[in-house]
Amino acid sequence: MSATPLQAVADSVPPRHRSRKLTDKAAVAVFGASSLLSAVVLLGILLFLLLYGVRTFREVPILHFLFGTVWNPDAYGKPAYGLIPLLLGSFLSTLIALVIAIPLGVASAILISERLKGWVRVTIKTLVELFAGFPSVVLGFFGLVVLAPLIARFFHVPSGLNLLNAGLLLALMSLPTIISVSDDALQVVPHSYREGAYALGATPWTTAFRIVLPAARSGILAAVMLGFGRAVGETMAVMMVAGNAALIPHSLFDPIRTITSTIAIELGESVFGSSHYFSLFALGIVLFLIALGTNLVAETLIKREKRSFTL
Amino acid sequence: MKKLLTIAALAAAVTTLVAGEVLVKGSDTMLNLVQNLAEAFSTANPDATVSVTGGGSGVGISAIISNETDIADASRSIKSKEISTARANGVNPVEYVVAIDGVCVIVNASNPIEKLTIEQLGQLYQGKTANWSALGGPNKKVSLYGRQPSSGTFVYFRDEAVKAEYAASMRQMNGNAQIVEGVRGDEGAIGYVGVGYAREQGVKVVKLSKDGSDYYSPLDKAAVDAGDYPLARPLFQYTNGKAKGDAKAFIEFELSPAGQKIVEEQGFYPLTQGYQDKNNANLQ
Amino acid sequence: MTTSPPPARKLHRTRFASSYRFWLLGIPLALFIAFIVYMFAYLFRNGLGVISWRFLTEPPLKGMTEGGIWPCIVGTILVTFVSLIFSVPVGVCSAIYLSEYAPANFLTRVIRSSIRSLAGVPSIVYGLFGVALFVSAMKLGLSILASGLTLGLMNLPWIIATAEEAINAIPGSFREGALALGTTKWEAIRHNVLPYAFPGILTGILLAVARTMGETAPILFTGVTYYTKQLPSSLSSKFMALPYHLFTLSTQHDQMMKVRPLAFGTAIVLLVFVLAFDGVAFAFRLRTSSSNKWQV
Numbered sequence: 001m002s003a004t005p006l007q008a009v010a011d012s013v014p015p016r017h018r019s020r021k022l023t024d025k026a027a028v029a030v031f032g033a034s035s036l037l038s039a040v041v042l043l044g045i046l047l048f049l050l051l052y053g054v055r056t057f058r059e060v061p062i063l064h065f066l067f068g069t070v071w072n073p074d075a076y077g078k079p080a081y082g083l084i085p086l087l088l089g090s091f092l093s094t095l096i097a098l099v100i101a102i103p104l105g106v107a108s109a110i111l112i113s114e115r116l117k118g119w120v121r122v123t124i125k126t127l128v129e130l131f132a133g134f135p136s137v138v139l140g141f142f143g144l145v146v147l148a149p150l151i152a153r154f155f156h157v158p159s160g161l162n163l164l165n166a167g168l169l170l171a172l173m174s175l176p177t178i179i180s181v182s183d184d185a186l187q188v189v190p191h192s193y194r195e196g197a198y199a200l201g202a203t204p205w206t207t208a209f210r211i212v213l214p215a216a217r218s219g220i221l222a223a224v225m226l227g228f229g230r231a232v233g234e235t236m237a238v239m240m241v242a243g244n245a246a247l248i249p250h251s252l253f254d255p256i257r258t259i260t261s262t263i264a265i266e267l268g269e270s271v272f273g274s275s276h277y278f279s280l281f282a283l284g285i286v287l288f289l290i291a292l293g294t295n296l297v298a299e300t301l302i303k304r305e306k307r308s309f310t311l
Numbered sequence: 312m313k314k315l316l317t318i319a320a321l322a323a324a325v326t327t328l329v330a331g332e333v334l335v336k337g338s339d340t341m342l343n344l345v346q347n348l349a350e351a352f353s354t355a356n357p358d359a360t361v362s363v364t365g366g367g368s369g370v371g372i373s374a375i376i377s378n379e380t381d382i383a384d385a386s387r388s389i390k391s392k393e394i395s396t397a398r399a400n401g402v403n404p405v406e407y408v409v410a411i412d413g414v415c416v417i418v419n420a421s422n423p424i425e426k427l428t429i430e431q432l433g434q435l436y437q438g439k440t441a442n443w444s445a446l447g448g449p450n451k452k453v454s455l456y457g458r459q460p461s462s463g464t465f466v467y468f469r470d471e472a473v474k475a476e477y478a479a480s481m482r483q484m485n486g487n488a489q490i491v492e493g494v495r496g497d498e499g500a501i502g503y504v505g506v507g508y509a510r511e512q513g514v515k516v517v518k519l520s521k522d523g524s525d526y527y528s529p530l531d532k533a534a535v536d537a538g539d540y541p542l543a544r545p546l547f548q549y550t551n552g553k554a555k556g557d558a559k560a561f562i563e564f565e566l567s568p569a570g571q572k573i574v575e576e577q578g579f580y581p582l583t584q585g586y587q588d589k590n591n592a593n594l595q
Numbered sequence: 596m597t598t599s600p601p602p603a604r605k606l607h608r609t610r611f612a613s614s615y616r617f618w619l620l621g622i623p624l625a626l627f628i629a630f631i632v633y634m635f636a637y638l639f640r641n642g643l644g645v646i647s648w649r650f651l652t653e654p655p656l657k658g659m660t661e662g663g664i665w666p667c668i669v670g671t672i673l674v675t676f677v678s679l680i681f682s683v684p685v686g687v688c689s690a691i692y693l694s695e696y697a698p699a700n701f702l703t704r705v706i707r708s709s710i711r712s713l714a715g716v717p718s719i720v721y722g723l724f725g726v727a728l729f730v731s732a733m734k735l736g737l738s739i740l741a742s743g744l745t746l747g748l749m750n751l752p753w754i755i756a757t758a759e760e761a762i763n764a765i766p767g768s769f770r771e772g773a774l775a776l777g778t779t780k781w782e783a784i785r786h787n788v789l790p791y792a793f794p795g796i797l798t799g800i801l802l803a804v805a806r807t808m809g810e811t812a813p814i815l816f817t818g819v820t821y822y823t824k825q826l827p828s829s830l831s832s833k834f835m836a837l838p839y840h841l842f843t844l845s846t847q848h849d850q851m852m853k854v855r856p857l858a859f860g861t862a863i864v865l866l867v868f869v870l871a872f873d874g875v876a877f878a879f880r881l882r883t884s885s886s887n888k889w890q891v
Contacts, residue, residue: 135809233717
């Protein structure tokens with residue numbers, strides 16, 4: 001928008017009043033400063049996390065943090081700051097969520113993109129987007145009052161506050177993301193692909209699964225990554241239904257603790273300036289890096305998909 | 312409407328400073344008790360604003376150490392290490408006792424077990440006793456429910472009953488009420504809650520004994536006052552230096568007959584004279 | 596593969612069979628939609644009975660077992676508003692810069708990339724940052740201001756993304772026409788681009804409001820409280836909020852069963868707020884996209 005030939009000509013002809021020119025310069029300065037501020041925020045967050053997080057390692061050996069299998073900062077004896085149970089809690093619940101959400105989500109996206117048209121498509125997409133906007137506390141509340149007793153009764157386990165419940169809720173929360181990003185990815189595939197397949201006598205099913213889906217695979221992968229990021233970063237819903245025991249789970253019905261809920265649960269009680277306080281920032285660094293990583297990969301994948309069709 | 316509200320708020324903000332609020336933060340066990348006290352106090356003193364938040368005794372004590380709250384609720388006493396950290400921060404914690412609690416051990420209503428010794432309790436919570444049949448109960452796996460490390464009740468119970476580390480399988484619930492919910496729905500469950508939470512349907516309070524000779528119930532006021540019940544404990548509030556201004560007025564209200572009546576209504580026990588005298592000394 | 600085409604009848608059956616097969620894909624979608632409707636209906640069925648004018652306009656009474664959620668509604672609206680005061684100007688200005696002024700160089704790519712990455716940062720990390728920066732370092736304490744700023748940081752990337760999209764949708768000819776008449780660049784944007792991009796920007800703001808109202812993690816340690824009788828009287832007050840109220844009623848209150856209906860009521864009120872803003876934003880988006888006068 002800023003480098004058309006006409007713009008160059010306009011730039012070279014000074015406007016008549018100096019105040020207008022000044023206003024123009026001021027505008028650039030203000031807008032440029034705003035966007036710099038926005039970018040600096042990201043840097044600021046990382047900086048603060050690092051600043052506080054690394055102070056953990058004055059007292060806690062970094063290997064112990066990264067590979068320790070017990071997280072117990074308020075232990076009766078020596079405090080333990082092992083990341084593994086929390087990392088496993090986050091990853092396992094996200095894994096369960098994705099195992100459910102990927103097939104359901106991609107299948108739905110294929111239907112929405114390849115078959116539904118007009119107002120039906122718009123309505124369904126709107127419904128999905130509306131659901132994406134449900135506050136996570138509401139979903140956590142639902143998991144607490146409906147899913148937990150259901151799981152307890154159906155599987156004959158003592159409590160419904162466990163890994164399975166968390167996984168189910170996270171599946172619900174990442175489904176809308178997976179559906180809408182997958183739909184976008186499928187829509188980007190040029191129609192000529194489909195037309196060629198139909199011309200050769202392929203059925204809609206075959207076209208979708210053998211032609212369109214593989215063509216959109218980078219975008220679908222991006223959808224999965226974004227769904228993963230959403231699930232890993234979820235705090236409130238998980239805190240209400242996961243049972244919150246920081247141990248390594250041995251079954252779907254064991255309680256778990258995720259990185260996010262650990263930060264939320266322990267931030268208030270840790271004394272400012274203690275190793276416990278700083279260790280929560282260290283957890284924040286881990287979370288930040290995971291989220292950043294998945295987002296960057298997803299972006300690259302989307303770009304790659306778009307590029308693969310423009311030749 | 313929203314515009315009016317926000318304009319009003321902004322106008323107030325522009326002409327203002329720090330609002331004269333009393334912030335009370337900390338123990339979840341005391342949360343509902345103090346919230347009721349705050350409600351009654353605010354009704355009697357419309358000019359004062361009392362804000363109550365939970366999070367656990369750890370949250371409260373951490374906040375008073377950092378001088379980020381006016382009053383810290385704690386269901387355990389402040390540790391000496393915490394006192395020195397506070398002093399290093401320029402904060403001098405002063406202790407008040409506002410109520411007496413008896414930590415209740417509850418089991419599912421269908422569980423026939425009626426009494427336990429502290430040692431048996433410890434074995435259960437360390438994970439060493441895994442099935443109720445070992446104690447003469449039904450053949451059901453023991454399901455442990457407890458609080459989170461930020462909770463004073465968590466710390467108190469561990470130090471006084473378990474006397475070792477909790478079993479890793481203990482479910483860490485967000486509050487007393489969630490423990491009651493959990494125990495109610497789970498036939499092999501055992502949990503610990505403040506006495507204000509124990510009189511609920513579907514759960515049964517277990518009698519405790521220090522050494523196996525005499526068993527006492529936390530629902531027996533005399534046993535709690537006399538210290539016969541092993542897990543009787545005071546509920547504390549800490550301030551930075553002796554309480555002043557609105558905070559002092561609030562604490563005085565809590566200790567008054569009106570306040571102590573609310574304490575009883577909430578299911579806790581009112582103060583004995585000994586605690587009242589100590590409090591009065593700190594209020595001068 | 597045979598060289599002659601298959602008999603017509605066989606082909607017809609294959610297509611017929613597979614078109615049935617294709618609609619199998621509708622099963623997961625139907626289940627998902629049915630579940631959304633079920634959850635919605637369940638919450639409303641259990642909570643509608645609690646909603647009344649008194650519920651909406653009274654503070655919690657009798658140990659929060661009775662009364663209403665008025666302070667929570669006020670708190671949520673106020674803190675969202677504070678967050679917008681920060682994020683809308685900064686966000687829209689950033690979007691204008693990125694779409695109109697930014698040269699296509701490395702710095703711009705870095706800025707764009709970091710703003711997009713900000714959108715993926717988990718909300719609890721914003722809470723952590725908010726505690727460290729606003730509550731402690733800037734000594735704002737637990738306050739609406741600290742919570743509002745934290746939420747503002749969180750919805751900044753969303754506002755930038757939608758505003759940029761709206762501005763980029765305006766064809767270049769709009770700007771060129773103004774420039775040809777001798778305006779400065781800023782005047783061209785102000786008169787020929789922004790007014791037309793405004794509906795799109797507004798849609799983005801409404802969507803951001805909806806998402807901000809439902810967030811709990813960023814306000815958890817920056818200013819929200821379990822109970823306070825007075826409405827927030829200044830920027831440094833503590834406040835109650837709808838999502839946190841739902842959380843505490845369902846997990847921390849001592850008479851959990853007694854207040855369960857109140858929790859349902861809170862959930863519905865929160866949902867209605869969020870869906871209202873979302874709904875208006877979607878309707879707006881539909882109307883402005885269908886009446887695209889400049890799509891020639």
